[in-house]
Amino acid sequence: MPDYDYSVALAASGIVWTPAALRAWMEDNDGFMPGTRMRHVGITDRTVQDFILAYLAHITTRDGSAITK
Numbered sequence: 144m145p146d147y148d149y150s151v152a153l154a155a156s157g158i159v160w161t162p163a164a165l166r167a168w169m170e171d172n173d174g175f176m177p178g179t180r181m182r183h184v185g186i187t188d189r190t191v192q193d194f195i196l197a198y199l200a201h202i203t204t205r206d207g208s209a210i211t212k
Contacts (some may be wrong), residue, residue, distance in 0.1 A: 152178030165199070166192050 156176060158164060167175045167187040186192055 150178060150180040152176055154179070162196055165196060169195065 145147060153176060158201070164175075169192050171181060171185050172179060186195070
């Protein structure tokens with residue numbers, strides 16, 4: 144998102160959000176990317192992760208851009 148105030152850690156990471164990277168982020172975002180400001184309770188349940196990944200795939204186009212209405 145161009146206008147979002149990303150943390151230095153996230154902005155400088157150069158991360159490519161693959162399913163494996165997203166799983167690691169969901170499980171332990173601070174351990175995955177120290178210095179990020181985004182906090183959440185870790186999601187370690189693989190089934191819940193699968194649902195989240197399926198949802199993200201559903202709302203994203205083949206070129207990786209978000210679907211807009």
